[in-house]
Amino acid sequence: MDLLKSIAESLEHGDDERVHALVTEAVAAGLPAGDVLNQGLIAGMGVVGEQFRLREIFLPDVLLAARAMYAGLDVLKPLLARDGVPTAGTVVIGSVQGDLHDIGKNLVGIMLKGAGFEVVDLGNDVAPERFVDAAARSGAAVIGLSALLTTTMSVMKDVVDLVKARGLKARVIVGGAPVSEAFAKDIGADAYGFDAANAVDRVKALAAGA
């Protein structure tokens, strides 16, 4: 139990080497991979997320914690698969066709990974078909679309329509400076997120079927 606490604390401090070592130790000691994930890594990330929300810590601290999370996941992944522990799910993410802005989308991707999601990042200037193909191939629970230009927002609707036309189960979340909750509703997207932490909350809710 203390070991799991130490994992969480090391993750909160962004100490990736220590997280790697402690997770290895926990696995060697026979702790179930699912417990290490949920009570160690994800518990730590939860604390970090809350501190960030309260502006007690800043983005770089969160990214360091996310990096520590990956270090732990590297050890756990094969075991989680073996034990059949469900992962948080897969998110396909990208900036829509015609849009080269990707800084915000990248941040969202990093934070989603930090929260335990499998992230398929298609980059920028991504055509609607590519989103849908990638989602179908990876069995993604969620598709995340980013647009920073007034002129590329309309592509988001094309993606939403295509997801429906293909009968995919994936839910669609949109974000970026010109996008709003109302716009998301308008085009039939399932959610809108205004920053990376908010994106994680919304994606979690979507993946959980909300």
Added chain:
Amino acid sequence: MRPTLRLLEDSLIERILDEARTIVGTLGVEIHNPGVLALLGDHGARIDAAGSRAFIPGALIDRALESAPSGFHLYDVLGQETHHFCGDRVHFTPGSAAITVLDGDTGEIRKPHTADYIKYVKVVSGLRHIEAQSTAFIPADVPSRVSDSYRLYLSLLYGEKPVVTGAFTIEAFAIMRDLQLAVRGSETALAEKPLTIFSCCPTSPIKWSDVTSQNVVDCARASIPVEFISMPLTGFMAPVTLVGSIIEHAAETLSGLVISQLANPGAPVLWGGSPAIFDVRYETTPMGAVETMMLDCANSEVGKFLGLPTQGYIQMSDAKQLDAQAGLESTMGATLAALSGINSVSGPGMLDFESCQSLEKLVVDHEVCAMTQRLLAGIEPRDDFPSLPLFEELLREKHLLIAKHTRKHLKAEILVPGPVIDRANHARWVEEGSLTLGARARAEVARLVAAYTPSRLADEAKAELTRRMAAEAKRYGMDRLPAQT
């Protein structure tokens, strides 16, 4: 004496430029445009086609610096000169390409329409110290594929001032050039008298997209001036140190300069930028941060050191309303920019980083432009020596209100601000309705709209503009342009 701000010593600028040249020569520049890569390759840059990378040798940079003009002029739609970008002259331009407008009547931040854009052009037409229009925001009532050209169309149809603009795609360039040809009549006439400046952005770190690098080439070939808008985000997409960010900005801008000068030696350019720090609490790019403004000024010093005219996105605010934060950030930016002699100062009107235009803020910022121009005129002796006769007159008459000396120099010495600036005594302010800044700004916007007179551009040219724009809109599925009310 012109008051001047300097942030970098020459020796530091030299070291910054040395690093920038080393970066583009050894790390190379990522360019996602085969034509541009080939252009660089043809002139001696080493190309890694698989990695979309060009390694630009110092000799190419030197040649570009030699051919790039040290200044250029802009002309309004009537062909009259309005701008001379050179030396330490300062011109102001409204912030460009906002996503939203702050509706002065409702206080709501919302998507703009054609009517908002026309109102904006009418207001800018009346602002004496803002010599250019920008394509300030994107009307949402036309198909997105024509929205970049549509705002240029409205600017050229309703306004006379030259336009700072930019294309969002490679294809949009053609119509945006054709609209200018409708005004000027021929390619030669347009090349002789530039009417617009196009913003072209490298992508930090040290990369050019297909679209923006092609825009640089297309503008250069048409002799349309380009402002390079490098945007390193300090501590994120660029080093956290200001010097490190300035090095990155210089590397990106030098690479743009080489592309433009290879496409057409002598093509006019501005050493511009919209740098920003990165706020690690809110994941935002503050334009009102003092370090952002220091970067703008320092980048301009580097450009000036190279003998190039400069630009900076600096007179902006991160506030969401026309409040004290909006005032203080924009004023600090304008003042620093003017003192450092940034030739084209972009930003008036802009709120919410650079996402929201406000006409009310624009008229307030206009007062700041006027004040900074006054500041730049400095303190000069005007019939002040010897001073004895004037003081004798003062002692004799008990005041100088109607003295010859006063009448002669009042206008040049003391700027009379517009109605937005409140200098009434308290009782009079109460009697006149206790108007807040917002209310005074709204009234001034209304006054300017009412005072607007239509552009004197020839009717045939106006008809041709509309014909070309309508044809373009039709290509993208719009049968009729929105009503212009």
